[in-house]
Amino acid sequence: MSHPSDALLAQIVSAASDAIICVDQKQQITFFNDGAAHIFGYDEPEVLGQKLDKLIPRRFHTAHRTHVRNFAHSLVPARRMAERSRVTGLRKDATEFAAEASISKVMGASGPLYAVILRDVSDERAEAHTNERLLAEMQRAVRARDDLLGLVSHDLRNPVNAVRMLASAILRTARDGDASVLPQVSEHAEVMLQAASQMDALIQDLLDVTRIEAGRLPLSPQPLPAAQLVAVALETMQPIAESHGVRLSSRVDPSTPAVIADPDRIAQVLSNLVGNALRFTPEGHEVWIEARVEAPLVTFSVHDTGSGITPEELPFVFDRFWQAKRTNRSGAGLGLSICRGIINGLGGQIWIESELRTGTVVSFTLRMAALDAVTTP
Ligand SMILES: Nc1ncnc2c1ncn2[C@@H]1O[C@H](COP(=O)(O)OP(=O)(O)O)[C@@H](O)[C@H]1O
Ligand SMILES: [Mg+2]
Structure with a gap:
């Protein structure tokens, strides 16, 4: 691998859009590239031999000198960049601008030199x-x-x-x-x-x-048998299922343990999920509610064999006021977002899986009550 020549390096440095400024031990400017000329509004001859202070608002002079002195005396090895820090620059026209700068120390033939690389970040x-x-x-x-x-x-x-x-x-x-x-x-x-x-x-x-x-949904969590929660929902939704000509059933093992739930709020969640399932499922098809134990959780799911949801639309179904198609028949697109609020409020998760023209499954988890009894004496 061959190194770029000094001439080439000089060209690169000169053409860089960042300001590259070198100062000697007395803080006098010895190099000022095109980027610096552009950012500060000075031509190189105007600043060569001048103090770096010329480019810094007066109120920062003392702080700046201390900073440079500390850097000069620090044991930071030559050529190692200090952190890029936030500074304020002063243009030739006396306007100030926000900048990010780093400083590095290089050993020159006649002692150390300091190279400042600075970027105007006022736009950012x-x-x-x-x-x-x-x-x-x-x-x-x-x-x-x-x-x-x-x-x-x-x-x-x-x-x-x-x-x-x-x-x-x-x-x-x-x-x-x-x-x-x-x-x-x-x-x-x-x-x-x-x-x-x-x-x-x-x-x-x-x-x-x-x-x-507002985080102010009142909930009264209490231990309730999973099968009972499902049975209540089934009973309320059965007449609607019948009117849709859809078979509604539950697949819950009666031995499924009790969960921590708010009975009215879970009834609200299940009737919304079953209500959705019935709305999007054609006559003659089926909707069912399941509950599976996955200790320490019980996962409830509402399955349908209806229209399904496209993969593009799926990420939005829990958003407030979102509906795939605006319908004035029922709902305002709030149901699923409320379901999520309730389930999250009870410490559970809710999610949806769907396949177009095959069906949809909405599942949520609730904590098993027995475990609570063990952990909270
Ligand atoms: N089981 C489902 N099958 C197909 N699409 C569904 C199902 N559940 C929900 N969706 C889609 O998600 C949207 C939002 O549902 P929801 O928040 O309950 O509001 P709403 O019932 O008022 O429309 C529905 O309008 C529908 O587009
Ligand atoms: Mg709904």
Whole structure:
């Protein structure tokens, strides 16, 4: 391997876009490359023989001298680079700029020389600054939206509940009242009741999402038999499965141990998962719930043989408000994100596996209760 000639090296150094500046023991500039000329705005003859201080804002002079003196007396071997450090440079036009610099000591014929390599990072800094500002703004906006969401959902619940109660009352009155108005009134009241229930479910979801986001989802964990959790879900979802013409079953060994769960919240998770499975599974197909022991965890999964999800879409299903296709039939794309909030809140994991036109499996884990009894005396 042949070394580049001195002439070639000089060309490389001169053409480097970083500033390369050499100073002697008296801190006088002995070399100033094109990069330095460009960054500082001086031509080489203007600075040769001048003190390095010329390139540093006055308020840093003392600190800089101390730094160089320490470096000169340090035992750092010649040619070894010091860490790249943050400094402030001073241009010919008196403007300052942020830079990163390193200094190295080389032994010249007439004593040690110092080579400073310096890069103008003011653009990078400005960019980082802008990014930080944008991030803070974004976080503020998200917080504001969540606060609003919480407020609106909270205030919507009362009127919606009033509609629900009144619709139920009308239904009851109609049943006992005038036979001639009965069918129409009942029909209207049914529609009102259904609409109000849908609204209530959406509001409940929005409230849950805002609570999860704020880390304030109330949970009451307690030991519960795995089979019981599944049985409850099965019972609630059976009528919906029937209306879809989908067979819904459970494959849970009755001896599966108790887990640490919040019964209402796990019912919510399972009915959302089964609800999704039923929505995306054609008539005549099957949906089933499984529970497997993998001590110290029990893994629950909801299987379907439905449409499946494309690999491109799969990473987004747990995002808030995400739906493969916007549907106004049910849900707002909050279900899976709430499920994740609940399961994570109970210390478990939730994940999804899916194959297009084959089916989907959503699984989550809960801790076995027996183990808790052992570890918490
Ligand atoms: N079992 C499933 N099969 C196919 N797609 C599913 C399944 N479960 C969820 N998805 C997809 O994930 C989206 C988000 O689900 P979810 O968060 O429960 O919201 P929503 O039920 O309101 O649509 C669904 O809209 C659908 O696109
Ligand atoms: Mg859903």
